[in-house]
Amino acid sequence: MSISTINNFLSLAFAPLFVLSLRFVSFEKASSIFAIVLLIYLLVSLKTKQSLKVIGVPAVYFIFVVLAYYFSSMELIKMIPALISASFFALFLNAFLQKHSIVLRMMQTFYKKELSAERKEFIAKSDGYWSAVLLLNTLIQIFFIFYPNELVWAFYSSVGWYLLLFTALILQIVYGEIFLFRSKKNS
Secondary structure (H helix, E strand, O other): OOHHHHHHHHHHHHHHHHHHHOOOOOHHHHHHHHHHHHHHHHHHHHHOOOOHHHHHHHHHHHHHHHHHHHHOOHHHHHHHHHHHHHHHHHHHHHHHHHOOOHHHHHHHHHOOOOOOHHHHHHHHOOHHHHHHHHHHHHHHHHHHHHOOOHHHHHHHHHHHHHHHHHHHHHHHHHHHHHHHHHHHHHO
16 A cells, blocks of 8 residues: 555545544544554655655644644644645645646646647636635635534545535536537537
């Protein structure tokens, strides 16, 4: 199992596992267990000489879990997904402002067919759209920091935001196909 796969699992499973652990142990004990597991994971990542980008996610989790333990604060635990969401928002906003399309680069990496100039232009300009979607996601995550129901936070922080992004992707595809590319085919 690669470190990247473990990071993906961590982002999906952290919130539900943390909330589940609170059903069996105290907040302090849950925080301690998670901090120890994350520390071991960080040490293994450092020993295997992973890049800073790969180590960054578990490092953020580790720091906030330790702070949450120290301050006995569930809000600090809930802040982790919001911080990661804010990072993605900042990354896409920067790409949009600098006109260095992240979406187009990702598309060219994973989609091997040649794209028309119109589609490339549409995709290149979509970083602004994705910045707005990621801002919405960040605002939702911030809302959940102060929302008292941990189960709802755990659901959104593990699966809900994927549903938001998937819906946004479908809307972008439908918009492009119906309003941009179809109208150009008909003219």
